[in-house]
Amino acid sequence: MDIPGSTGNTGGKRLAAAVVMRKGLVLLVRRSETERFLPRVWGVPCGKLEPGESPEDGVLRELKEETGLLGEVVRKVGESSFTSVYRGQEIKNCQDNFLVRPLSRHITLPEPDQEHRWLRPDELHTVDIDDYNVDIVRQALTNFLHLTAPDPAEPHELRSSSARASSSLR
Template identity: 75%
Template sequence: MDMDPGDKRLAAAVVMDGQGRVLLVRRSGTERFLPYVWGVPCGKLEPGEAPEDGALRELKEETGLLGEVVRKVGESSFVSDYRGHETKNWQDNYLVRPLTWDITLPQPDQAHAWVPAAELTGDTDGPALDVDAYNLDVVRQALTNS
């Protein structure tokens, strides 16, 4: 990764259960970035935080679940615009096994769904949920490298 000092580091948790379903969470409408979009738990790393730890922390913050990293499955990057400034975002993606099952979402307008992996890989007509191409690619990294 060729990072500049202003770049952001993120980590994502692709949570898969024993039945081959992937956990997706719908973002709150109050989010500045991608409101109401379905995706995997993900967020910015804290200063000095290891990406694996960040993926598990974001999972806990966004769903209440505890998990364990199975392995790193890939990397993604995107450019975001915040107050007129473009920022390059570098994201490490991890396959995570859930250790708990009681999901608690931070905002009342959020939702979650366990979606069969086949619906997210193009093996069927596609997901019924509004999942953007970026999140689909993150999930495909985890499923391709399983």
């Protein structure tokens, strides 16, 4: 039996994650203590795809559901996978990760015990974030820096700050 958002052949879930960046800051959301999966852990907005939904549409829907933000997909930055237990069975979850530009500013979280923070990449360690989410941010940051890197023929402040930001995630 397949579950909603499944890949169809393995019973695993298909997910999409949004790394939302604004002015060099990354949006992180702390999950509710009532969540069954990773309660009170910080991470990027993410969730399972609906049947027939594209990853690009799903990531924007999840962003809206989890933060109230409207967004625009800048680009896919990578893929991740992990195993979890669903109804007593171990399943493989496959996730597409996207860099997303926010189109609105006001964040509304669905649960009162949730929090959000805009953090510099070198501040991620200040919250209870797992290595999996750090890697997703690293994927996006690498792509973000590539997209915004100056022409090598022109000296620019971004080059030195890019190197610092990238090395802070190692």
